[in-house]
Amino acid sequence: MEALEELQGLLKKLPGMGEKSAQRLSYHLIRTDDSFNRALGEAIATIKEKIHPCPVCGCYTEHDICSYCSDPSRDKSLLCVVEEPQDVLSIASSGAYNGLFHVLGGAINPLGGVGPDSLTFSELMQRVETGDFKEIIIATNPTEEGDTTALYIRHLLEGREITLTRLASGLPIGGDLGYADKLTLMRSLRGRIRF
Amino acid sequence: MEALEELQGLLKKLPGMGEKSAQRLSYHLIRTDDSFNRALGEAIATIKEKIHPCPVCGCYTEHDICSYCSDPSRDKSLLCVVEEPQDVLSIASSGAYNGLFHVLGGAINPLGGVGPDSLTFSELMQRVETGDFKEIIIATNPTEEGDTTALYIRHLLEGREITLTRLASGLPIGGDLGYADKLTLMRSLRGRIRF
Numbered sequence: 001m002e003a004l005e006e007l008q009g010l011l012k013k014l015p016g017m018g019e020k021s022a023q024r025l026s027y028h029l030i031r032t033d034d035s036f037n038r039a040l041g042e043a044i045a046t047i048k049e050k051i052h053p054c055p056v057c058g059c060y061t062e063h064d065i066c067s068y069c070s071d072p073s074r075d076k077s078l079l080c081v082v083e084e085p086q087d088v089l090s091i092a093s094s095g096a097y098n099g100l101f102h103v104l105g106g107a108i109n110p111l112g113g114v115g116p117d118s119l120t121f122s123e124l125m126q127r128v129e130t131g132d133f134k135e136i137i138i139a140t141n142p143t144e145e146g147d148t149t150a151l152y153i154r155h156l157l158e159g160r161e162i163t164l165t166r167l168a169s170g171l172p173i174g175g176d177l178g179y180a181d182k183l184t185l186m187r188s189l190r191g192r193i194r195f
Numbered sequence: 196m197e198a199l200e201e202l203q204g205l206l207k208k209l210p211g212m213g214e215k216s217a218q219r220l221s222y223h224l225i226r227t228d229d230s231f232n233r234a235l236g237e238a239i240a241t242i243k244e245k246i247h248p249c250p251v252c253g254c255y256t257e258h259d260i261c262s263y264c265s266d267p268s269r270d271k272s273l274l275c276v277v278e279e280p281q282d283v284l285s286i287a288s289s290g291a292y293n294g295l296f297h298v299l300g301g302a303i304n305p306l307g308g309v310g311p312d313s314l315t316f317s318e319l320m321q322r323v324e325t326g327d328f329k330e331i332i333i334a335t336n337p338t339e340e341g342d343t344t345a346l347y348i349r350h351l352l353e354g355r356e357i358t359l360t361r362l363a364s365g366l367p368i369g370g371d372l373g374y375a376d377k378l379t380l381m382r383s384l385r386g387r388i389r390f
Contacts, residue, residue, distance in 0.1 A: 003245035003257055007238040013231065015223050016216070026242070027281045028210050030255060034243045036208065043202040045236025047221070048229045050198035060225060062198055086222045 004030075056127075058103030058120055059088040068092065068101055075099045077134040081124065081153060083107050083141060091139060099137075102127065107145035108152055114145075116152060125156060135163040142169045142187070199225075251322075253298030253315055254283040263287065263296055270294045272329040276319065276348060278302050278336060286334060294332075297322060302340035303347055309340075311347060320351060330358040337364045337382070 004026055011022035029037055053059065054066035061067065068074060068088065078099025080091055088101045104119045128136075138153055140146035150166055157164060170188030171180055180188075199221055206217035224232055248254065249261035256262065263269060263283065273294025277283055283296045299314045323331075333348055335341035345361055352359060365383030366375055375383075 003238070003242060004255060007235075007242055010231070010235040010238050014220060016219075021211070023281060023284070024211075025209060027255075027279075029239060029242050030246050030280075036205070037243055038240045040205040040209075041236040041238070041240025043198070043205050043236070044224060044239065045233045047198060047202050047224050048227075048232055051225050060199060060222075084222075085225075086218060089218070 053085065053103070057088070057101045058105060058123070059085045059101055073098075077132060078137065079127070079131070079133045079135070080137045080139050082139045083146065083149070087139065097137075099135075104140070104149065107140055107143070107149040109145045109148075112145075119149075121152070121156060124153075128157065128160070128162070133162055135165060138164065138166045142167070248280065248298070252283070252296045253300060253318075254280045254296055268293075272327060273332065274322070274326070274328045274330070275332045275334050277334045278341065278344070282334065292332075294330075299335070299344065302335055302338070302344040304340045304343075307340075314344075316347070316351060319348075323352065323355070323357070328357055330360060333359065333361045337362070 007029070008022045008026045011017055011025055012019060014022075017025070050062055051060045054061045054069055056065055056069040059066050059068065063070070075098050078097075079102055080097060080099055081102045081104060082088055082091065083104055083106055085103050088103060091097050091101070102120070102124050104121070104124070106114050106119055108114060108116055108119065127133075136153070136157065138150045140149045154164055168191055169184070170191055171177070171184065177185070202224070203217045203221045206212055206220055207214060209217075212220070245257055246255045249256045249264055251260055251264040254261050254263065258265070270293050273292070274297055275286055275292060275294055276297045276299060277286065278299055278301055280298050283298060286292050286296070297315070297319050299316070299319070301309050301314055303309060303311060303314065322328075331348070331352065333345045335344045349359055363386055364379070365386055366372070366379060372380070
């Protein structure tokens with residue numbers, strides 16, 4: 001059963017996929033429709049040749065320039081800075097943002113070996129120089145690394161006529177006070193808004 | 196981003212894969228090594244043409260007859276009856292069994308529309324007629340359907356000179372009495388063994 005073992009071995013290398021999940025998934029694939037397997041196999045095998053980072057903002061795209069950067073209806077005075085390409089999709093699909101994006105490629109994490117030089121800060125500054133941004137929204141994660149990165153961006157943009165904002169932290173919608181951790185509660189108290 | 200959306204759409208159809216997991220996995224595949232994607236894609240696309248059920252026992256194999264049925268070192272007087280092809284692997288890899296297998300293709304479940312006719316009982320009886328089995332181990336799941344199926348097999352084999360056994364039910368090794376459900380405790384009490 002080399003084919004099955006090979007498939008399970010490959011599946012096991014996927015994130016969040018253990019021995020049992022890989023087994024269960026491989027048996028599911030044997031039972032499923034062949035055309036589905038072929039479509040999925042083809043999609044996985046070719047994804048990297050179809051998708052590449054947008055040379056302007058760094059989010060993933062199939063085109064020369066991504067759909068956000070090339071969309072004339074988007075507000076060119078707003079820039080949202082995120083850590084990872086997938087964050088662009090999260091924010092865009094919230095429906096509450098219609099500006100441009102900038103992907104840093106991660107967050108500053110000295111202990112993890114990620115210094116400012118390995119992120120796209122110079123590209124960000126170049127866009128700030130040549131662009132006409134009125135507001136930059138820092139949408140790094142509400143973690144220590146994301147906060148450090150936000151502070152670094154504030155430092156880089158000091159003295160410029162650009163409004164700098166950061167995504168609100170607080171209780172998730174549908175959440176329960178009893179389940180909120182102390183830090184989230186603290187942030188939601190500090191960031192309380194007039195009602 | 197049609198390619199990415201297509202990939203996510205296909206991934207979402209896999210069992211246990213939700214919207215978020217499919218997104219995370221697709222972004223992982225973009226970042227990962229291209230040769231891995233090609234190998235995984237190929238393995239998924241071709242698994243169904245490589246693997247088929249063994250015509251004798253019903254477990255999955257790449258060969259004409261599966262490795263268990265064609266292995267001369269296995270004990271031909273022992274037959275282990277399981278529900279699904281993947282159960283064969285589970286039992287074989289326990290290291291405690293060296294006989295042959297028979298895959299029923301499921302368990303009797305009248306409410307779910309699975310009657311005895313849709314399972315491989317006639318093939319089982321044919322193997323019992325032509326074979327030389329001394330013991331048949333019923334290894335259906337310890338569920339209502341598995342128990343019903345076990346009773347049905349006992350009924351089918353009534354009056355024959357074959358020892359019929361059933362896998363022991365009880366506490367899982369490494370388990371904790373406090374976390375065991377009532378039914379498992381009941382079964383482990385009823386099936387208690389002399390120490």
